[in-house]
Amino acid sequence: MKKEKFLYGLFLFAAFIAVISILLIFLFVGIRGFPIISKVGLLNFIFGMDWTPTEGRFGAFPLIVGSLLVTLGALVIGGPLGVSVAIFLAEIAPDSMRRIVRPAVELLAGIPSVVYGFFGIVVIVPIIRKLVGGSGFGFLTGSVVLAVMILPTITTLSEDAIRAVPKKYTVGSLGLGATKWQTIRHVVLPVAAQGIISAIILGIGRAIGETMAVLMVLGNAPIIPTSLSDPMTTMTSVIALDMSYASGDHQVALFALGLILFLFSTSLVAIVRIYQMRGKVK
Amino acid sequence: MRRDWLPILILWVSAFAVIAFLLALIIYIAIKGIPILSLKFLFTFPRGIEARGGIFPTIMATFYTTILAGIFVTPVAVGGAVFLTEYAEEGWLIRIIRFGADILASVPSIVFGLFGLALFVYAFGLGYSMLAGGLTLSLMILPIVMRATEEAIMAIPQSYREASYGLGATKWQTIKNVVLPTASPRIVTGIILGIGRAFGETAALIFTAGMAINFPYFPSDPGRTMTCHLYLLATEGISTDIAFGTAFLLLIFILAFNLLARRFGEFSGGRR
Amino acid sequence: MKKALLFLVLFFGTLAVLGLLQRGKFKGSIEISGSTTLLPVTQAAAEEYMRENPEIRVSVQGGGSSAGIEAAAMGASDIGMSSRELKGEELKLDLTKYPVAVDAIAVIVNPKNPTDNLTKDEIRKIFSGEITNWKEVGGPDMEIIVVNRDEASGTREAFSKLLMKESEFTKKAVVQPGNGQVRAIVEGTPGAIGYLSLGYVTKSVKTVMLDGVKPSIETLRSGDYPLQRTLYYLTKGKPKKLAQDFIDFVLSERIQKEIIGKEFIPVEEIKR
Numbered sequence: 001m002k003k004e005k006f007l008y009g010l011f012l013f014a015a016f017i018a019v020i021s022i023l024l025i026f027l028f029v030g031i032r033g034f035p036i037i038s039k040v041g042l043l044n045f046i047f048g049m050d051w052t053p054t055e056g057r058f059g060a061f062p063l064i065v066g067s068l069l070v071t072l073g074a075l076v077i078g079g080p081l082g083v084s085v086a087i088f089l090a091e092i093a094p095d096s097m098r099r100i101v102r103p104a105v106e107l108l109a110g111i112p113s114v115v116y117g118f119f120g121i122v123v124i125v126p127i128i129r130k131l132v133g134g135s136g137f138g139f140l141t142g143s144v145v146l147a148v149m150i151l152p153t154i155t156t157l158s159e160d161a162i163r164a165v166p167k168k169y170t171v172g173s174l175g176l177g178a179t180k181w182q183t184i185r186h187v188v189l190p191v192a193a194q195g196i197i198s199a200i201i202l203g204i205g206r207a208i209g210e211t212m213a214v215l216m217v218l219g220n221a222p223i224i225p226t227s228l229s230d231p232m233t234t235m236t237s238v239i240a241l242d243m244s245y246a247s248g249d250h251q252v253a254l255f256a257l258g259l260i261l262f263l264f265s266t267s268l269v270a271i272v273r274i275y276q277m278r279g280k281v282k
Numbered sequence: 283m284r285r286d287w288l289p290i291l292i293l294w295v296s297a298f299a300v301i302a303f304l305l306a307l308i309i310y311i312a313i314k315g316i317p318i319l320s321l322k323f324l325f326t327f328p329r330g331i332e333a334r335g336g337i338f339p340t341i342m343a344t345f346y347t348t349i350l351a352g353i354f355v356t357p358v359a360v361g362g363a364v365f366l367t368e369y370a371e372e373g374w375l376i377r378i379i380r381f382g383a384d385i386l387a388s389v390p391s392i393v394f395g396l397f398g399l400a401l402f403v404y405a406f407g408l409g410y411s412m413l414a415g416g417l418t419l420s421l422m423i424l425p426i427v428m429r430a431t432e433e434a435i436m437a438i439p440q441s442y443r444e445a446s447y448g449l450g451a452t453k454w455q456t457i458k459n460v461v462l463p464t465a466s467p468r469i470v471t472g473i474i475l476g477i478g479r480a481f482g483e484t485a486a487l488i489f490t491a492g493m494a495i496n497f498p499y500f501p502s503d504p505g506r507t508m509t510c511h512l513y514l515l516a517t518e519g520i521s522t523d524i525a526f527g528t529a530f531l532l533l534i535f536i537l538a539f540n541l542l543a544r545r546f547g548e549f550s551g552g553r554r
Numbered sequence: 555m556k557k558a559l560l561f562l563v564l565f566f567g568t569l570a571v572l573g574l575l576q577r578g579k580f581k582g583s584i585e586i587s588g589s590t591t592l593l594p595v596t597q598a599a600a601e602e603y604m605r606e607n608p609e610i611r612v613s614v615q616g617g618g619s620s621a622g623i624e625a626a627a628m629g630a631s632d633i634g635m636s637s638r639e640l641k642g643e644e645l646k647l648d649l650t651k652y653p654v655a656v657d658a659i660a661v662i663v664n665p666k667n668p669t670d671n672l673t674k675d676e677i678r679k680i681f682s683g684e685i686t687n688w689k690e691v692g693g694p695d696m697e698i699i700v701v702n703r704d705e706a707s708g709t710r711e712a713f714s715k716l717l718m719k720e721s722e723f724t725k726k727a728v729v730q731p732g733n734g735q736v737r738a739i740v741e742g743t744p745g746a747i748g749y750l751s752l753g754y755v756t757k758s759v760k761t762v763m764l765d766g767v768k769p770s771i772e773t774l775r776s777g778d779y780p781l782q783r784t785l786y787y788l789t790k791g792k793p794k795k796l797a798q799d800f801i802d803f804v805l806s807e808r809i810q811k812e813i814i815g816k817e818f819i820p821v822e823e824i825k826r
Contacts, residue, residue, distance in 0.1 A: 004453060004454060008365075011362070011364050013361075014357065014360075014364075014365060015361065015362035015363075017424070018383040018424060018428070019381075019382035021424075022385050024401065025397045028396075028401055029400065032396075032400055084297075088294065092290065101297050104301050104304050107537070111307070112484065112509050112532055114512045118525060118529050121516055122310075123310060180290070182286070205388050211392040211485040216517065236390060243399075258396045261392070261393050262390075265393075269381075273381070
């Protein structure tokens with residue numbers, strides 16, 4: 001009996017490591033980052049437009065907006081594309097195509113972000129440069145690369161959601177004389193909508209957290225882009241770039257950015273949870 | 283039927299677009315990367331101003347950190363999964379743990395890098411090391427492996443357990459001798475997937491394993507993984523051919539991991 | 555399971571044993587970090603040094619001048635590399651400076667750009683964002699795309715101090731963490747302008763004359779080209795014996811000529 005109790009405790013501890021880690025991350029990153037908030041003021045930090053850390057100016061707004069903008073850009077491109085592929089896989093694809101497309105998506109998911117960034121630099125940047133001018137490093141390039149990176153997340157989860165739609169709905173619809181597409185559009189998608197939206201929210205989370213690829217193709221200018229060819233930056237890029245040499249207040253500010261990122265991603269998880277629970281009650 | 287053709291076409295085009303992009307990426311990197319691949323490339327050190335030569339220490343650093351991550355994550359993930367599936371009762375405890383795991387899975391890699399730096403490198407005093415890198419990576423892949431292990435365990439029919447209890451075994455004996463061995467192929471698949479994920483990591487390692495190009499012999503040694511090396515080459519703009527070689531090697535490894543996980547998965551009869 | 559354990563023990567065990575053997579071979583080590591401008595030549599010099607002294611291990615890392623200065627001051631590195639002068643708080647640190655090379659910073663533009671000459675004032679206004687189109691300085695009607703270095707860069711710091719003076723860099727500039735990448739962007743973007751260590755200039759980019767003076771080894775020697783800077787090795791107080799040995803090695807005539815001289819001006823050539 002004692003042994004069982006001990007084992008229970010042991011396994012409980014193992015399971016709790018995940019929870020402990022989260023708390024530790026919050027503590028360590030938060031404690032190291034907080035001093036800058038009290039020094040500069042929360043509003044100044046979040047809404048300040050001037051990010052010149054070497055002069056002691058820590059207005060992080062362009063960075064925060066940058067993360068959001070490039071995520072939005074990635075969603076505009078990758079969202080519809082990802083859901084389309086999901087529908088394709090779940091409803092339209094013949095087995096032969098499925099055997100090709102699904103592994104392809106899984107492979108895309110496994111490619112390291114540096115490789116995406118590298119491919120972005122050598123292939124996508126010159127193309128975008130010809131298309132919209134500028135240096136090729138900027139908003140559009142970042143959005144394109146990021147779109148490809150979040151596509152597998154969106155596709156895989158959306159496909160699950162679509163497949164979860166009970167067969168009797170589709171059969172019923174087709175039985176009433178609807179075409180394949182009509183069935184998809186008016187029956188399958190609405191039922192799967194909740195799952196698809198969750199997939200997209202998780203895609204957002206992935207995009208905001210992405211570091212290497214965006215760092216390599218965005219141009220790292222701490223401004224809010226006004227055109228597709230403008231260089232820009234994100235919170236993640238700034239942390240990665242500056243961390244190797246930042247000291248003092250600068251380093252504290254970077255940890256503060258890390259805290260903001262942590263809160264962002266945690267909120268997204270919470271949002272998905274709440275959203276899914278609401279759906280279940282229905 | 284006739285009105286349908288446009289949306290259906292769009293769906294087909296989407297699928298082809300994705301395949302096309304993947305092929306473009308792989309083929310481009312392969313074309314530029316294959317010429318570089320040679321025994322010399324794989325087994326010698328980078329030399330000189332332009333980091334010519336090989337990438338041997340980076341290959342070793344990559345394996346060192348990911349294997350360490352695998353070692354650290356396995357007991358925690360399996361232990362945690364066992365708890366969630368076998369010991370715990372449905373309730374707030376399980377919900378908290380799952381919530382924690384989900385949050386952990388969503389944390390950006392750079393935040394893991396900051397955390398690893400603050401905790402393992404500074405607080406634990408490990409310095410830039412394979413150990414610090416491996417520990418950080420293990421936390422990153424914990425949710426993946428734990429979830430895979432959970433699914434593996436849950437897939438085991440209750441009848442197996444009941445048969446074991448019927449023979450007089452305790453809970454732990456059942457888990458140890460029936461559940462885990464039966465689930466192990468899929469658990470291993472999960473570990474392989476987790477290691478595959480750790481393989482491609484960069485941001486978390488720059489600040490925990492360091493960027494020094496030495497050969498890691500001990501866990502306390504710093505090292506530069508292939509991914510970090512590629513990052514350096516790409517952003518310094520030097521030795522683009524070596525960069526392609528490194529990128530291609532990474533792709534090959536990822537492909538191998540994918541296939542390995544798949545082979546294992548088929549062997550044990552699972553879907554994913 | 556058992557097989558996996560065996561593999562792991564073999565893997566780490568072999569590495570550890572190899573490591574101990576290597577450590578046994580090494581009687582000492584030198585840790586160097588800092589400026590990426592000095593990194594390639596220092597790495598090359600280190601390799602040469604290790605060839606002559608096989609029982610010494612030298613490891614060279616980048617990170618930027620600021621990181622190198624801090625590492626030297628903290629004792630994390632035996633030698634810190636810097637491509638700029640010490641400033642602010644750093645002057646209070648007990649650091650010994652060893653000039654090892656003299657470098658020029660060249661302003662570069664895309665080869666297709668017809669602009670040949672710019673005044674200091676024009677350059678300043680371009681990099682601060684006041685002048686945004688090439689036609690304002692007598693060139694074609696093309697938007698100016700400014701390429702800047704990251705803030706850790708000693709090159710950026712030197713450029714800022716020598717040319718920008720009180721003006722600040724425009725925030726709209728594309729920022730890259732390496733000399734090579736700056737060159738790559740200027741090489742590929744018709745309207746781009748950037749600055750580089752003279753040692754990194756290749757035929758792929760075009761240098762611009764500064765007030766009529768072309769950046770070259772000759773104008774550097776004669777003192778006509780104003781954007782000059784000294785590159786340093788820094789140590790905390792008096793360097794330990796091995797570090798001193800390496801510094802003397804790098805300052806030796808042979809290394810200055812063969813390695814330093816390939817990218818920069820040997821220190822002796824400039825009478826300061």
